[in-house]
Amino acid sequence: MTSYTLRNASPAKTKADVVIVGVTTGDKAPTAAAGGEDVSAAYARRFRPLLASIGFTGKAGETAKVPTSGAINAPVLVLVGLGDAKKLTPAVVRRAAGSAARSVSNAASVALALPADTPELIRAVTEGFLLGGYTFTDYKRDTRPESEKSSEIVVLSPIARQSEASAAFERAQLFVEALVNTRQWVNLPANDLNPPTFAEQVVAQHKELTKGKGAPKIGIQVWDENDLADDGCGGILAVGGGSATPPRMVKLTWDPAGATHHVALVGKGITYDSGGYTIKPAASMVSMKEDMAGAASVIQALFLIAKLNLPVKVTAWAPMAENMISGNAMRPGDILTMRGGTTVEMTNADAEGRLILADALVMAAEEKPDSIIDIATLTGAMVVALGEKVGGLMGTDDVVTDLMAAADVAGEAVWHMPLPDEMHERVRSSKVADLAQSDWVRWGGGLFAGAFLREFTDGLQWGHLDIAGPGYNTGGPHGHTPSGGTGFGVATLVEYVEGLTEAG
Ligand code: BES
Ligand code: MN
Ligand code: ZN
Numbered sequence: 001m002t003s004y005t006l007r008n009a010s011p012a013k014t015k016a017d018v019v020i021v022g023v024t025t026g027d028k029a030p031t032a033a034a035g036g037e038d039v040s041a042a043y044a045r046r047f048r049p050l051l052a053s054i055g056f057t058g059k060a061g062e063t064a065k066v067p068t069s070g071a072i073n074a075p076v077l078v079l080v081g082l083g084d085a086k087k088l089t090p091a092v093v094r095r096a097a098g099s100a101a102r103s104v105s106n107a108a109s110v111a112l113a114l115p116a117d118t119p120e121l122i123r124a125v126t127e128g129f130l131l132g133g134y135t136f137t138d139y140k141r142d143t144r145p146e147s148e149k150s151s152e153i154v155v156l157s158p159i160a161r162q163s164e165a166s167a168a169f170e171r172a173q174l175f176v177e178a179l180v181n182t183r184q185w186v187n188l189p190a191n192d193l194n195p196p197t198f199a200e201q202v203v204a205q206h207k208e209l210t211k212g213k214g215a216p217k218i219g220i221q222v223w224d225e226n227d228l229a230d231d232g233c234g235g236i237l238a239v240g241g242g243s244a245t246p247p248r249m250v251k252l253t254w255d256p257a258g259a260t261h262h263v264a265l266v267g268k269g270i271t272y273d274s275g276g277y278t279i280k281p282a283a284s285m286v287s288m289k290e291d292m293a294g295a296a297s298v299i300q301a302l303f304l305i306a307k308l309n310l311p312v313k314v315t316a317w318a319p320m321a322e323n324m325i326s327g328n329a330m331r332p333g334d335i336l337t338m339r340g341g342t343t344v345e346m347t348n349a350d351a352e353g354r355l356i357l358a359d360a361l362v363m364a365a366e367e368k369p370d371s372i373i374d375i376a377t378l379t380g381a382m383v384v385a386l387g388e389k390v391g392g393l394m395g396t397d398d399v400v401t402d403l404m405a406a407a408d409v410a411g412e413a414v415w416h417m418p419l420p421d422e423m424h425e426r427v428r429s430s431k432v433a434d435l436a437q438s439d440w441v442r443w444g445g446g447l448f449a450g451a452f453l454r455e456f457t458d459g460l461q462w463g464h465l466d467i468a469g470p471g472y473n474t475g476g477p478h479g480h481t482p483s484g485g486t487g488f489g490v491a492t493l494v495e496y497v498e499g500l501t502e503a504g
Contacts, residue, residue: 003451005099006122006169008160011113012072016154018107019074020100020129022093022114023051023058024085032376033082033154034115042072048317051079060081060092061479062105069457074111078103081383087173088115090124091411098123098480099130103109106135109152116157119168124411126155126172128412131480131487136187153408155496171308175303175494179487180429181205186472186485190272190289194245196224198271198292202250202318209303216306219253231363232389233319234337235355238346240321242276242329247321249360252299256308259313261371261500264364265302265493266410268353269295269320276323277331277425283382290472291353293485294319294376297467301493312497317364319356323349335433342455353378354452356436361456371399372459373496374453375489378466381445383419388469390487395463399400403463406499410491414465419442423451465489 004215011019021036032040041046056064062081068074080100082092104110106294114125132151159165185193185201190438193201206220225246228236233249240247270291274280280288295318302316334346336355339362346355353376364372373395382392391414393403400416407414426448427465430436435455438448450464470488477483 002151002153004173006155006160006166008158009156010038011111013154014040014073014111014167018076018078018104018111019111019113020080022077022082023079024082025058030056034117035113039072039113060344061099061100063376065103081470083091086192090120093121094119094124094128094411095479097128100182101129101132110368111154111156113156116155119164122157122165123168123172125170125455127176128480130176134183136480136484158193174304174307175491177234178300178490182300182487182490183485186290194271194322195244195248198320198480199250200236212221220304221251223249233359235359236319238330238336239323239355241497242324242326243322245322250318252302252316254302254314256311259311262313262369263497264315264369265298266317266357266364266374267298268292268355268357269318270353271320271322273323276325278328278349280350281487287472287474293471294466297375297489298485301490305380305497310498310501312500314497315358319360321356323352339409342435343433344437345430346436346437349373351438353450359455361453365458365460373463375465375467377468377471379449379468382466385446386415387471390415391470392446392466394419396461397461399461402499403461406495407492409495411502412488412492417447417448420453423447427451
C-alpha cells in the first residue's frame with residue numbers, strides 16, 4: 001500500500017529516500033525552482049557547481065539522480081528540468097513530475113519539492129508523478145513486488161494547510177485512478193479483453209464502486225447480441241459478426257437529484273481491429289487492442305463524475321465489438337440498417353468504428369440529452385493531420401468551445417477541425433443506400449468520419465473527439481505519458497461536465 005500526504009515542510013530537512021527538486025534554465029545559470037529553494041540553500045555555494053559538474057541545464061524533461069552526501073537529510077536528490085521560469089505552467093510541471101517519477105522507481109519514500117504554491121500546481125505535481133510512474137507489468141513474470149515500489153509519497157507545498165490545497169490533492173488522486181483504470185483496459189491484450197469480458201469487467205467495477213452505504217448510485221444496463229438485434233443495432237451486429245466473441249453494449253447512468261443538464265458520452269469499444277475483409281497491413285494491426293480506448297474513457301469518466309458527485313446527469317454508452325474475419329463477417333458492399341432505420345452502404349470493413357458508434361449515438365440521442373460527446377480512436381487520417389499527441393475535435397460550435405476550454409484545464413492537447421459542406425455531400429454519395437460509410441477518397445478522412453457520425457446525432461448539440469493519435473503511445477514514455485494506453489480524454493470529459501455546473 002502506498003500512502004499519500006500533502007505537507008508544508010522543509011525539503012532539506014524531510015526524511016525520505018529521495019527528494020525531487022525542479023530546476024529552471026534561469027537567466028544566466030540554472031536555478032532551483034519554487035519549492036526547492038530550501039535545498040539549494042542547504043547546498044549554499046555548492047548548488048550551482050553541482051549542476052555544472054553534471055552538465056544539468058534545467059531544460060524541460062532533463063533528469064539527474066545525485067547522492068547528497070549529507071548536504072540535506074535525504075540521501076538522494078532527483079533533479080528535474082522545468083525549462084524557462086517565465087513559462088512555468090501546470091502543464092510543464094505535470095510533465096516534469098512524470099519524468100521525475102521514472103527515475104525514483106526503487107525508492108520506498110519520496111518527497112516532491114516541485115512548484116506547488118497554488119491548488120492547480122499541487123494537482124499537476126500529484127497527477128504528473130503518479131501518472132508518470134505507471135507501467136503495465138501484468139504479464140511480466142519478473143514484476144517488482146508491490147512492497148518495493150514507493151510506499152510513501154509526500155507532496156510538499158507552502159499552502160498544504162488550506163482546504164483548496166487538500167481538495168486539489170484529493171481530486172488529483174481520483175483523476176489518476178480513472179486514468180490508470182483506463183490505461184489498464186487499453187493495455188489488456190485482445191485475447192483477454194473481448195466484448196463479453198470487457199462488459200463483465202465494467203459490471204464488476206460498477207458493483208465494487210456502488211456497494212455499501214453512501215456509495216454513488218449508478219445505473220447499468222448490458223445488451224448482448226440478442227438484445228442488440230431486438231433493438232435494431234445493425235451496425236454493431238455487422239461489425240461484431242465476424243468474431244467468435246459476440247458484441248455487447250454497456251450503458252451507465254449517473255442521475256443525481258437536482259441535475260439540470262444531461263450529457264451523453266459515447267465511446268468506441270473495438271476490442272481488436274484487424275480491419276476485417278479490408279484487412280490491415282500486418283504492421284498496422286499490432287497495436288489494435290487499443291481500439292477500445294474511447295469506450296474505456298467514457299466508462300471511467302462516468303465513474304469519476306459519480307465519485308466527484310457532480311450535479312449533472314450523465315449517461316455513458318459503450319458499444320463493444322471485435323472486428324474480425326469469418327464466414328459471418330460483413331463484406332464490403334453490404335447494406336446495413338442502423339438503429340432508427342438509416343441504411344448505410346458499407347464499403348470498407350476497416351471503417352468499423354463509425355458503424356458501432358452510429359447505433360450508440362442514435363440510442364443516446366433518443367433520450368434527448370443537452371449534448372452528446374463521442375470519443376474514438378477513429379481515423380489514421382487524424383494522426384496524419386495532427387500527429388500522435390493531439391486529438392482532433394469537431395462538432396457544434398458551443399460544445400466545441402466548451403470542450404476546448406475543458407481540454408485546456410485538463411492539460412490535454414486538442415485542435416478544432418472543420419466539418420466542411422463538401423463532407424456532407426460525400427457522406428450522402430451512395431447510389432444504393434441513405435449514406436456512404438466511406439468513399440475511398442483518402443483526403444480529409446478524419447472529417448468524413450466526423451460528418452458521418454453527425455448524421456446520427458439528430459441535430460443535437462454534439463462534439464466528436466478523435467483520439468487515434470494520443471489515445472495510445474507506440475513509442476517510449478515521455479513526461480507523465482507512458483508507453484501504451486494513455487488515458488487521454490478522460491480528464492477533458494470530466495472537466496467538460498464540471499464546467500457545465502459552473503455555467504449554471
Ligand atoms: N482503428 C482505426 C484507426 C486508428 C488508426 C486508430 C491508427 C489508431 C491508430 C480505424 O478503425 C481505421 O481503421 N480507420 C481507417 C479509416 C478508413 C478505412 C476510412 C483508417 O484510418 O485507415
Ligand atoms: Mn478500422
Ligand atoms: Zn478501428
